[in-house]
Amino acid sequence: MRGATHAKWAAGAIVIALAATACGGGGSSGGGSGADGIVSSSWGDPQNPLEPANTNEVQGGKVLDMLMRGLKRYDPKTGEAQNMIADKIDTSDSQNFTVTLKDGWTFSNGEKVTSKSFVDAWNYGANLKNNQKNASMFSYIDGYDKIHPKSGTPASDTLSGLKVVDDKTFTVKLNQKFSTWPDTLGYPAFAPLPRAFFDDHASWLSKPIGDGPYTVDSYTKGSKLSMRTWAGYMGPDKAQNGGIDLKVYTDNNTAYTDLTAGNLDLIDDVPASQLKNVKADLGDRYINTPAGIIQTLAFPYYDAAWNTPDAVKVRKGISMAINRQQITDTIFQKTRTPATDWTSPVLGAAGGYKAGLCGDACTYNPAEAKKLITEGGGIPGGQLKIAYNADTGSHKEWVDAVCNSINNALGNDKACVGGPVGTYADFRSQITQSKMSGPFRAGWQMDYPLIQNFLQPLYYTGASSNDGKWTNAEFDKLVDQANADTDKAKAVADFQQAEGVVRDQMAAIPLWYQNGSAGYSDRVSNVALNPFSVPVYNEIKVS
Amino acid sequence: MGRYVIRRLLQMIPVFFGATLLIFLMVNVMGDPIAGLCGDKACDPATAAQLKKEFGLDKPVWQQYLTYMGNVFTGDFGTAFNGQKVTELMSAAFPVTIRLTIVAIVFEVVIGISLGVVTGLRRGRPVDTVVLMLTLIVIAIPVFVTGLLLQLLLGVEWGVIRPTVSPEAPFNELLIPGLVLASVSLAYVTRLTRTSIAENRRADYVRTAIAKGLPRRRVITRHLLRNSLIPVVTFIGTDVGALMGGAIVTERIFNIHGVGYQLYQGILRQSTQTVVGFVTVLVLVFLIANLIVDLLYAVLDPRIRYA
Numbered sequence: 001m002r003g004a005t006h007a008k009w010a011a012g013a014i015v016i017a018l019a020a021t022a023c024g025g026g027g028s029s030g031g032g033s034g035a036d037g038i039v040s041s042s043w044g045d046p047q048n049p050l051e052p053a054n055t056n057e058v059q060g061g062k063v064l065d066m067l068m069r070g071l072k073r074y075d076p077k078t079g080e081a082q083n084m085i086a087d088k089i090d091t092s093d094s095q096n097f098t099v100t101l102k103d104g105w106t107f108s109n110g111e112k113v114t115s116k117s118f119v120d121a122w123n124y125g126a127n128l129k130n131n132q133k134n135a136s137m138f139s140y141i142d143g144y145d146k147i148h149p150k151s152g153t154p155a156s157d158t159l160s161g162l163k164v165v166d167d168k169t170f171t172v173k174l175n176q177k178f179s180t181w182p183d184t185l186g187y188p189a190f191a192p193l194p195r196a197f198f199d200d201h202a203s204w205l206s207k208p209i210g211d212g213p214y215t216v217d218s219y220t221k222g223s224k225l226s227m228r229t230w231a232g233y234m235g236p237d238k239a240q241n242g243g244i245d246l247k248v249y250t251d252n253n254t255a256y257t258d259l260t261a262g263n264l265d266l267i268d269d270v271p272a273s274q275l276k277n278v279k280a281d282l283g284d285r286y287i288n289t290p291a292g293i294i295q296t297l298a299f300p301y302y303d304a305a306w307n308t309p310d311a312v313k314v315r316k317g318i319s320m321a322i323n324r325q326q327i328t329d330t331i332f333q334k335t336r337t338p339a340t341d342w343t344s345p346v347l348g349a350a351g352g353y354k355a356g357l358c359g360d361a362c363t364y365n366p367a368e369a370k371k372l373i374t375e376g377g378g379i380p381g382g383q384l385k386i387a388y389n390a391d392t393g394s395h396k397e398w399v400d401a402v403c404n405s406i407n408n409a410l411g412n413d414k415a416c417v418g419g420p421v422g423t424y425a426d427f428r429s430q431i432t433q434s435k436m437s438g439p440f441r442a443g444w445q446m447d448y449p450l451i452q453n454f455l456q457p458l459y460y461t462g463a464s465s466n467d468g469k470w471t472n473a474e475f476d477k478l479v480d481q482a483n484a485d486t487d488k489a490k491a492v493a494d495f496q497q498a499e500g501v502v503r504d505q506m507a508a509i510p511l512w513y514q515n516g517s518a519g520y521s522d523r524v525s526n527v528a529l530n531p532f533s534v535p536v537y538n539e540i541k542v543s
Numbered sequence: 544m545g546r547y548v549i550r551r552l553l554q555m556i557p558v559f560f561g562a563t564l565l566i567f568l569m570v571n572v573m574g575d576p577i578a579g580l581c582g583d584k585a586c587d588p589a590t591a592a593q594l595k596k597e598f599g600l601d602k603p604v605w606q607q608y609l610t611y612m613g614n615v616f617t618g619d620f621g622t623a624f625n626g627q628k629v630t631e632l633m634s635a636a637f638p639v640t641i642r643l644t645i646v647a648i649v650f651e652v653v654i655g656i657s658l659g660v661v662t663g664l665r666r667g668r669p670v671d672t673v674v675l676m677l678t679l680i681v682i683a684i685p686v687f688v689t690g691l692l693l694q695l696l697l698g699v700e701w702g703v704i705r706p707t708v709s710p711e712a713p714f715n716e717l718l719i720p721g722l723v724l725a726s727v728s729l730a731y732v733t734r735l736t737r738t739s740i741a742e743n744r745r746a747d748y749v750r751t752a753i754a755k756g757l758p759r760r761r762v763i764t765r766h767l768l769r770n771s772l773i774p775v776v777t778f779i780g781t782d783v784g785a786l787m788g789g790a791i792v793t794e795r796i797f798n799i800h801g802v803g804y805q806l807y808q809g810i811l812r813q814s815t816q817t818v819v820g821f822v823t824v825l826v827l828v829f830l831i832a833n834l835i836v837d838l839l840y841a842v843l844d845p846r847i848r849y850a
Contacts, residue, residue, distance in 0.1 A: 045808060047580065049626035056582045131594050133580065136587050150589055205626065221627055222635060223710035223800050247710075250807075254707055254798045261699045261706045391811055425579025425813040432578050432585045443583050457584070465584045 037242030037542040041266040042255035052191040053125030053132040067210035068191035079449035079531040081183040094179040107194040115170035117192035134189040142173040177484040239538040275333035291533035292446035293514035298468040300436040305380035313376030315506035321369035321409035339510035343454040346531035352451025366409035387440035389427035390420035475501040576813035621816035629820040640801035646721025659736020678730035690796040707798035720797040739771035780836030784829035
């Protein structure tokens with residue numbers, strides 16, 4: 001039959017096509033991606049250009065942590081600020097500091113790291129003309145208002161508080177007393193920059209040069225950044241592997257798939273949907289450790305309804321109506337820990353973390369919650385609408401769970417609903433324009449492991465991240481006092497007292513501390529996350 | 544014919560402007576993009592104002608649109624928020640997506656049309672029924688299910704392919720993603736070809752051709768298939784644009800850094816320049832693909848003439 005031959009011909013073509021498909025790319029599967037001790041790790045496309053003072057998110061930050069070293073570095077285990085390039089930072093009045101550098105440090109292009117490398121970098125970072133998103137990190141240095149005015153053009157190109165004494169020494173004058181200021185200097189924005197950065201900015205951005213344990217080998221923006229160990233590195237924390245390949249993933253689920261298939265060595269963000277399987281897939285190659293991140297519910301104090309003395313009771317009541325333990329167990333699979341203060345466990349007791357500081361107000365107690373809310377005059381407007389951004393993260397799930405918990409406690413299934421906002425950008429712009437009408441999700445990832453960083457930027461009057469515009473004279477006074485203390489232990493105690501004010505007013509409801517979660521292949525070992533939930537790349541060993 | 548082409552090209556101008564304006568307005572109503580750039584902190588107002596000025600966001604929308612379109616005609620698509628030129632993003636993303644689209648189209652043409660011819664010629668037979676059922680299943684299952692399933696089975700369980708595509712995205716790594724991307728359209732192509740072939744099989748010219756004693760292969764390829772392909776070509780033509788723009792899901796699953804990924808990032812970060820730039824090019828691709836489809840009609844069926 002003639003027809004039959006044609007059917008065969010067509011079927012044959014399909015078989016060939018399918019076979020070709022199956023063969024394609026088959027050869028290179030399996031095994032790790034790199035030889036010679038190269039660790040491959042998942043990465044997200046950094047949002048901003050890779051400049052120290054312009055990087056404010058984790059993805060860019062982890063690169064800077066490999067490429068750059070500043071005056072101090074936070075210990076990957078304890079979070080303590082330790083001298084790196086700084087030999088010593090002296091002060092007698094908590095306001096004037098003299099920084100002395102260690103000898104022998106160079107950038108990977110051979111240029112020496114001098115006090116000018118720091119002063120130039122800081123002046124660049126603070127200057128309004130350069131649009132650096134972390135410029136406010138320099139706001140404690142004298143002369144910041146000249147180089148970064150609230151409006152108009154800068155009157156000066158340098159910070160008057162910075163003075164180069166010689167190659168190894170410079171002085172810093174702050175515009176207020178700030179005893180723990182030297183401990184903030186581990187933040188990447190304070191890294192020194194070589195002349196190449198200023199001379200040929202574009203080529204520096206395409207291949208950054210730093211003084212850290214790694215150098216950039218190749219950088220394809222948006223897809224891959226290869227770093228190799230730099231033999232000339234001066235610091236004590238030399239790299240224990242041959243290099244790191246950071247690969248951009250479109251989705252962290254895809255990265256997880258690649259890890260389980262053996263194509264990737266390390267992911268530093270286990271997708272929420274995989275948390276159920278991660279133990280079975282990775283066993284003890286799954287890390288789940290506390291990070292310096294706390295999630296809270298913030299309130300719009302510019303809305304008169306929330307800014308009444310009675311509203312304090314309502315806020316406490318809402319806090320008591322949230323079953324934190326149940327939500328962190330079921331929705332977050334224990335990758336969050338119920339919060340009992342407004343800081344983070346990574347600070348340690350000496351650093352200012354105080355478990356249980358929140359007391360009863362953070363303990364689930366539906367009966368008391370209902371009583372307090374009724375005493376306080378009920379929820380302003382009759383309904384609680386918790387705003388969150390719906391585009392990233394799985395915020396909808398926990399907001400719904402929180403609302404559910406509140407509704408159950410109040411015996412009213414309309415007492416609380418979620419208020420999704422389309423994009424993160426829109427969410428942020430509504431917050432910065434003070435357009436929130438009810439509580440909204442707030443998260444804080446610490447810049448440096450200090451109790452100051454968990455309190456002052458968030459609750460001090462007019463502070464940069466005081467999104468709810470909360471203000472309290474007593475709190476402000478205690479913070480000022482803590483900053484002026486020259487003794488660190490005394491400063492921490494004063495900050496804790498200030499935190500007590502936050503508690504008594506329930507300025508924001510603490511929800512839970514976030515953990516960092518990571519997973520790695522059996523090719524690598526000695527993997528850990530630092531208090532910022534970033535892998536300690538230089539310590540990873542390849543077997 | 545020449546006049547027809549010119550008229551079609553002129554028609555493209557209002558479509559082009561309309562589509563870009565709509566996208567421009569849509570991206571702009573989503574709120575202030577600068578606010579999302581500073582993470583969980585508020586941007587300090589001076590820096591925010593400075594950034595807005597740099598990206599031209601401080602001007603009214605109509606003025607932004609005019610400046611933007613003015614720049615586009617000089618080949619300047621602006622700068623994305625991460626400091627990269629949008630043209631740079633395009634030159635990285637489009638080749639990858641074009642390769643993926645080619646793979647998908649080839650699958651559609653080869654598998655889709657072959658299956659369509661086979662089933663169209665033997666309507667009602669077991670082969671026909673089986674293929675019809677299969678296409679129905681493919682159409683019914685969402686692309687991300689097919690994609691994730693194939694990735695899990697072929698990539699992780701059996702290790703036949705790499706579960707993700709490397710940044711260079713060569714053709715051989717794009718075969719499975721291309722098949723996934725093509726799957727639904729492929730099913731439609733099969734069904735369209737089948738119906739069209741089955742209908743034309745009884746047409747007078749086919750009967751004439753058979754009566755003339757032409758070999759069966761010649762009857763099918765020259766006479767039957769050529770006429771039956773018109774609706775199929777229309778479908779595939781419009782599908783080119785749809786595949787390029789609609790690859791977001793497939794690209795996410797297989798970690799392909801193409802147009803879909805860049806658009807997704809652009810939308811998340813509300814980067815007007817990225818989104819509008821990519822959509823502008825996609826609109827052009829759509830228009831040109833449609834034009835080519837219309838011109839192909841005349842080749843397939845000489846009775847179709849353009850005055």
